[in-house]
Amino acid sequence: MHAAVIVFPGSNCDRDLAVTFERAGARVTMVWHKDIALPAGVDIVGVPGGFSYGDYLRCGAIAANSPICRSVVAHADKGGFVLGICNGFQILTETGILPGALLRNAGLKYVCKPVHLTVATTDSAFTRRYEAGQTITVPIAHHDGNYFADTATLDRLQAEDRIAFAYADNPNGSARGIAGILSRNRRVLGMMPHPERMAEPLHGGSDGAALFGGLVDQLTDA
Numbered sequence: 140m141h142a143a144v145i146v147f148p149g150s151n152c153d154r155d156l157a158v159t160f161e162r163a164g165a166r167v168t169m170v171w172h173k174d175i176a177l178p179a180g181v182d183i184v185g186v187p188g189g190f191s192y193g194d195y196l197r198c199g200a201i202a203a204n205s206p207i208c209r210s211v212v213a214h215a216d217k218g219g220f221v222l223g224i225c226n227g228f229q230i231l232t233e234t235g236i237l238p239g240a241l242l243r244n245a246g247l248k249y250v251c252k253p254v255h256l257t258v259a260t261t262d263s264a265f266t267r268r269y270e271a272g273q274t275i276t277v278p279i280a281h282h283d284g285n286y287f288a289d290t291a292t293l294d295r296l297q298a299e300d301r302i303a304f305a306y307a308d309n310p311n312g313s314a315r316g317i318a319g320i321l322s323r324n325r326r327v328l329g330m331m332p333h334p335e336r337m338a339e340p341l342h343g344g345s346d347g348a349a350l351f352g353g354l355v356d357q358l359t360d361a
């Protein structure tokens with residue numbers, strides 16, 4: 140399985156994401172935001188966390204208009220897999236690949252702490268290695284993690300079983316406690332918590348590792 144990890148000016152989880160993919164068994168190519176094309180044959184694009192372009196304008200808004208994001212949108216449009224974590228999730232909503240928006244946290248403060256998440260669906264390559272309803276612990280670190288979408292969109296996400304993860308104790312005011320959502324074809328996941336920061340015992344826990352393990356299994360079998 141071949142993963143591309145996009146690097147924007149201000150990304151700070153790009154190496155962590157690459158190492159986690161590699162430890163799960165993937166081959167990784169780092170791709171610079173000014174590049175126009177993704178490497179040929181890429182199975183999944185990782186859009187990492189951080190502060191792309193300094194979070195100016197809105198988190199993810201400038202990155203969503205960078206040259207490489209046109210190729211990320213094209214990759215998603217043709218059914219390719221994409222994983223956006225934290226700032227990566229913000230970028231995926233700004234491109235329109237995923238619905239909704241990430242607003243300022245309800246408490247108006249940057250929140251950095253481990254949180255408990257409920258695995259809301261196991262019907263995806265990202266969540267297949269978890270048990271439905273399982274509680275996992277993964278850290279968050281953001282000031283704009285408050286997921287917002289209109290009621291019709293939220294109802295559709297629920298009806299289509301596209302909420303991947305929900306907060307056990309909503310730390311940022313997200314609508315319906317949403318921590319991560321899937322695209323309609325279930326091949327794009329955006330989530331605010333950082334599974335790559337809780338993927339081996341030295342991190343203090345490894346609940347995030349199964350997400351990458353499940354992906355590598357599915358994309359290697361494909």
Ligand SMILES: NC(=O)CC[C@H](N)C(=O)O
Nearest residue numbers: 188189225226281282283
């Ligand atoms: N850890 C991150 O990716 C941070 C995301 C974004 N810059 C925020 O604070 O909301």
